[in-house]
Amino acid sequence: MKIDILEMTPTRAKFVISDTNPAFANALRRTIVADVPKMAIDNVEFHLGPIMDEKNQTFESVSPMFDETVAHRLGLIPIPTDLSAFNLRAKCTCGGEGCPSCTIMYSLNKKGPCTVYSGDLEPIGDAKFRIKDDLIPVVKLAEDQALLIYATAELGTGKQHAKWQGALGTGYRYFAKIEIEHSKCDLGGSCVKVCPKGVLAKEDRKIVVKHPERCNLCNSCVEVCDAGVIRVAGDPTKILFKFETDGALQAKEVLVRGLKILEERFENLREQISSLEE
Ligand code: SF4
Ligand SMILES: [Zn+2]
Known part of the structure; x- marks a missing residue:
């Protein structure tokens, strides 16, 4: 598992967790909301x-x-x-x-x-x-x-x-996997215009995915293009996570403490399972 920070201010955190799954992201969400003092x-x-x-x-x-x-x-x-x-x-x-x-x-x-x-x-x-x-x-x-x-x-x-509650507005969503079939693309640019998040751009006579982290999986670009030109899907192994704090705690502190609590829990679970195996 890997965490890439996209935004970290005293009161806001936005990061991507790779090589993960929704169960882990949800465990982190619940820990951050309910267990960080x-x-x-x-x-x-x-x-x-x-x-x-x-x-x-x-x-x-x-x-x-x-x-x-x-x-x-x-x-x-x-x-x-x-x-x-x-x-x-x-x-x-x-x-x-x-x-x-x-x-x-x-x-x-x-x-x-x-x-x-x-x-x-x-x-x-x-x-x-x-x-x-x-x-x-x-x-x-x-x-x-x-x-x-x-x-x-x-x-x-x-x-x-x-x-x-240490964190507010805690949520996550799948990171978008956007594939463009360049051989079928007519370069009309309608997908660029219809995208509400500015994910796509036309550069060097090519449609490129410029800001995949902004994609909200709305599928507008898929609908406006011919079938199969653009494919958009959520990637359950790559999750975009974000939360805010009310200023009582720093966002980084909430994340570090949340991960530490999870680590301790898994360690306890591992010990209990090992004792059962003995
Ligand atoms: S799915 Fe929606 S947000 Fe994502 S690239 Fe297409 S139009 Fe933009
Ligand atoms: Zn005391």
Whole structure:
């Protein structure tokens, strides 16, 4: 098996897996979606009762939304995740009580009228955990309304809740195998014009496959040409895979961690099978 990276940015990954099969691609997809851990806010404490500001003005501890809706929105904010620095809370040396090795604490203190944004969450401790995507609106506070919140983020996986999903829009499709019968081609160029993805081009009096990675197997080029001139088929041994992240984790980190989890699983399976054979 071989992986060729077509695009790798902090939040996007696109690559081709060769000498593979759909079962492996699907195993990787499921692992990336459900098993790569990520930080997300899981516990939110709301201050109840009046809040005074420095000018002795009193605010009500309320917002136009239910507290559980605000907590849910906070849960979906991407929290910068350093997988090498944190343990799963349940497996941490603190016994699950919560410590700097398994949780990140945030505070939020806003008084209306204003819009509360994700960037208003202040990490208690290391500033590197400040929210990068700081303009995600959470709630609008009216005059005399205020929010004083303590929120705790911890590691989890997409299997538990979508807020812990490391990758988004994870999908794959067969890489296109496009064959052109040049002896039968009339060089009219209609296949080039009809292709919605700019896969084909006319170069040196020849139709060439310029960007096979863009082909979505729509078959428009096959339909517009005489029978047998162009053949397009999906190759199940070569798979185009792509996903994005919400910025909590780098796309490369998600891919490497996903492959590592799969490797460990197959290794376990191999050991179990070997023990059965003994
Ligand atoms: S199958 Fe569709 S996308 Fe692929 S080359 Fe033909 S027209 Fe273009
Ligand atoms: Zn801990």
